[in-house]
Amino acid sequence: MAYQASAPGRDVLVYPGDVHKSLRPALADLARYNWAPTFAFIDPDGVEARWELFETLAGYKRPGRMKVELFLLLVSPQVVRVVNPKLDSRDLQRAEQQITDMFGSDAWRPILADRQAGVLDAERARDELTNLMRWQLETVLGYRFTHALRLTNLQGTPLYDMVFATDHPVGDKIMSDVYRAAAARFPQMRREMRARRRDESDAALGSEGFWSFEELVQDAPLKADETYRRLPPTPPYRWGG
Numbered sequence: 407m408a409y410q411a412s413a414p415g416r417d418v419l420v421y422p423g424d425v426h427k428s429l430r431p432a433l434a435d436l437a438r439y440n441w442a443p444t445f446a447f448i449d450p451d452g453v454e455a456r457w458e459l460f461e462t463l464a465g466y467k468r469p470g471r472m473k474v475e476l477f478l479l480l481v482s483p484q485v486v487r488v489v490n491p492k493l494d495s496r497d498l499q500r501a502e503q504q505i506t507d508m509f510g511s512d513a514w515r516p517i518l519a520d521r522q523a524g525v526l527d528a529e530r531a532r533d534e535l536t537n538l539m540r541w542q543l544e545t546v547l548g549y550r551f552t553h554a555l556r557l558t559n560l561q562g563t564p565l566y567d568m569v570f571a572t573d574h575p576v577g578d579k580i581m582s583d584v585y586r587a588a589a590a591r592f593p594q595m596r597r598e599m600r601a602r603r604r605d606e607s608d609a610a611l612g613s614e615g616f617w618s619f620e621e622l623v624q625d626a627p628l629k630a631d632e633t634y635r636r637l638p639p640t641p642p643y644r645w646g647g
Contacts, residue, residue, distance in 0.1 A: 433466050439527030440467050444590045448478040464547040481566045482535040488602040516644040536567045540639035551578040555585045589634035
């Protein structure tokens with residue numbers, strides 16, 4: 407592969423193309439290593455990842471072995487934008503199928519319907535969609551533990567949820583600690599970024615202070631205004647209703 411030529415000595419193989427088509431051949435080539443701990447990072451641009459991808463990864467290991475650990479960036483806010491009622495019937499049907507393919511279920515439909523009707527606000531709808539993904543990973547694919555941590559932009563607007571799935575209690579503990587530390591740190595990071603932008607604005611106007619806003623924010627004690635605790639997923643919204 408071109409990568410091997412540019413990085414001789416690295417034990418890396420690259421399988422280009424649509425991962426839904428290239429994953430099975432890649433895993434087949436790695437069959438002799440299916441006893442080893444394996445981690446899959448799934449980072450789609452939006453809602454392109456399909457449930458069949460998670461099924462393939464979860465079924466890769468030998469019977470009795472821990473399943474592949476999954477780390478998925480789930481862009482729940484995009485669901486409302488993708489399934490846009492202003493689309494024509496054909497495009498709307500295609501968009502709806504794309505979301506069903508991602509979740510492996512059409513249990514997302516009541517969530518979106520009540521969001522569009524104003525019954526659910528944006529935050530609750532996002533929470534329900536992420537809960538649905540965790541529920542599917544645990545109840546359908548059989549993962550013992552799932553975690554979800556929401557990332558936001560500078561203004562606090564949600565961007566995506568980091569969803570992690572594992573069978574191993576050590577993986578559960580490690581991710582609990584990582585997410586707990588991240589949840590405590592995120593608010594401070596946002597404050598530092600806002601302070602940095604304010605410093606840049608003041609510098610452009612020639613009105614810098616003796617201490618920068620970023621220095622003041624960094625020296626301020628951390629505020630425990632966000633915490634993390636893993637709770638199991640609940641049955642999907644309006645489940646069985």
